[in-house]
Amino acid sequence: MSVLRKNIAFNTLLSISQILFPLITFPYASRILGPAGMGAINFADNIITYFLIFSALGIPMYGVREIAKVKGDPIALGKVFSELILIHLITSLLSVVALLVLSLSTQRLLANFQLYQIGMAILLGNVFIAEWFFQGIEKFKYIALRTVLIRLFTIVLLFVLVHSVKDLNTYYALNLVATVFAAVTNMYSISKIIKVSFRNLAFKHHLKPLLVIFSNSIITTIYLVFDSIILGFLTSNIHVGYYASAMRISKLSMVVIGVLSAVLLPRLTIAFKEKNWEEAKMLLHKSINFVMFLSIPIAIGTFCLSEEIIRLFAGDQYLPAVGALQILSFIVIFVGMAQVFANEILLPLHHERKILYASLFGMVVSLGLNFLLIPHFKESGAAITSLTTEFTVSMVLFYFSFKLFKLNFPWLESIQAICTSLTFFIVKMLVLKVTTVPVLVIIITVLLSACIYLVSQLYLWKNKHVLEVLSGFKIFNFSGGSR
Structure with a gap:
């Protein structure tokens, strides 16, 4: 390994x-x-x-x-x-x-x-x-x-x-x-x-699976970027700029969550091909826990610091984008889970059509909500649409994946992560009593919140996956079995 x-x-x-x-x-x-x-x-x-x-x-x-x-x-x-x-x-x-x-x-x-x-x-x-x-x-x-x-x-x-x-x-x-x-x-x-x-x-044997995956890509792209296009036609470049800044910042956190998908796809393809179900289950169990462990504090932390993040990385002229960023901060959770279900379960098992069905459902939700919300709420309407769409797609993929391959979803660990992450708001409130400089507020709040989160996971919740990471093992011990 x-x-x-x-x-x-x-x-x-x-x-x-x-x-x-x-x-x-x-x-x-x-x-x-x-x-x-x-x-x-x-x-x-x-x-x-x-x-x-x-x-x-x-x-x-x-x-x-x-x-x-x-x-x-x-x-x-x-x-x-x-x-x-x-x-x-x-x-x-x-x-x-x-x-x-x-x-x-x-x-x-x-x-x-x-x-x-x-x-x-x-x-x-x-x-x-x-x-x-x-x-x-x-x-x-x-x-x-x-x-x-x-x-x-x-x-x-x-x-x-x-x-x-x-x-x-x-x-x-x-x-x-x-x-x-x-x-x-x-x-x-x-x-x-x-x-x-x-x-x-x-070429013939490539065409059928390619067309299914291609159709899914087109449909997914429709609900991922069509919000900006509709926003551009129904409002102006300024509102597109506000939304683009919020979306770009929210996408930075998605990068971290996607670390495992690209690495695991070749391995899972071989494991499923050889019907090595135990290895596949172990890899997927680690991946789901990794996503929930990171995405929940990232989402809540981004929501908590949204105004300071906009001020620091975009400037005061982008302050109208704060509301959109707060909405989009939670998208990382659903995108992370969707990547696991689609890229690590359905695709290696050659169930591309089920990914396509989920994307079709997401496209319908996206188009309907975009035209309904953008005229009234502009960039915030586009943000609400994106979050709702990713949530519904993730739930559909969850349904298809767990019918094919039974896994224990980390519900308890997720609730523990949410409870711990809510302390970030208290940390920020205390930091604001010392300084209001955006860069200092972000740095101090992130460092203190990260320490609280890790200590809670280790000593309060006794999260076995965090203990595994920090107790002398390699960063990801994929050689062990699932718990």
């Missing part, structure tokens, strides 16, 4: 970078570009996200599973990779043409046409990143180190090139720079591992 521990460690490093780097770049960019500028970028980015999902055709999820199955056979590995990347290239070319036509024929998009030109280049570059290949063969060290280095480079470019709202296009083009560097380095690395050939390829 030492390899698994290393994979988790490097994926944790990757996740930490996904949190720390936006903490550096977002405060700077949000102040330079303002709510309207950030709103314009977020609106364009959400449009382009749809085309990225269409061009990917479900390959990022499907590819990990299929690569994991044949990673011990270089010939089969090369064949599967060649088939999937060719499919991705064809769909990406179609997506570029469709995005070009849409951006030229829609005045709302034509007003920022350069952003969509950059998006077209990102669409093509994204084909050759092929992150799913490295996840499938469990090269998480390579993924983490490469990503961190590229992000460091783009941070330098941000401070060198972006100085005013006129640099709107330059700011968004940094995504293209990162895409190109990732694509070049990945294709070079892949060429050293396998032989890419486009002869004697077979």
Whole structure:
């Protein structure tokens, strides 16, 4: 299991970078570009996200599973990779043409046409990143180190090139720079591992599962980003900017919760394929406990410090986003559980259709609530819709997953985590008597609250999983059985 521990460690490093780097770049960019500028970028980015999902055709999820199955056979590995990347290239070319036509024929998009030109280049570059290949063969060290280095480079470019709202296009083009560097380095690395050939390829057996996963991706994307698009059409870029800042901050916490999913998917695929139910149960039990142990204090802590977080990372001009952030702070719990049910149970067991059904239900809820709430509550209405949608999708996935694979959900541990996390409000109230400087309030409250939370888990609740982490074992002891 030492390899698994290393994979988790490097994926944790990757996740930490996904949190720390936006903490550096977002405060700077949000102040330079303002709510309207950030709103314009977020609106364009959400449009382009749809085309990225269409061009990917479900390959990022499907590819990990299929690569994991044949990673011990270089010939089969090369064949599967060649088939999937060719499919991705064809769909990406179609997506570029469709995005070009849409951006030229829609005045709302034509007003920022350069952003969509950059998006077209990102669409093509994204084909050759092929992150799913490295996840499938469990090269998480390579993924983490490469990503961190590229992000460091783009941070330098941000401070060198972006100085005013006129640099709107330059700011968004940094995504293209990162895409190109990732694509070049990945294709070079892949060429050293396998032989890419486009002869004697077979596509038919990929199409059915790809279409199911693709349909799920499209539907999921509708309820994940359509709120910003509806908000943009029904209100203005300023309200999109408020909502985007709240959503971006709330998404930082989701990164931590997603650490295990990418690492466990190849392992669970093999465990389910070999019908090794005990190993699968042990891995899933650890994963669910990990999600609940972290997501509950993160959610309550974000709610507690929402005003200070907005002031520090976005600026006072974004204070109207505080309400939206308070609502969105709890989304991390439901997204974390949905990842476990969908990516670690249903997908490895080849029940993609059940993920699709859950996403369809979420899409209906999202569309209905967005049009009902946004005209009256603007960014807060979009936030309520997102939270409600993620909750309903998580519950549907919970139902499907537990019918297939019986697990003991940590209800007691979850209640204990909630009770302990409520002390964060008392801690903040005491800290505010000493200082009201946002950065100091956040740092002191987080440190004191984290200590209270860990001590309570260890000595009050005697949480076995925390004891396991802090009593001389490796950070995640996946070699032990479930309790």
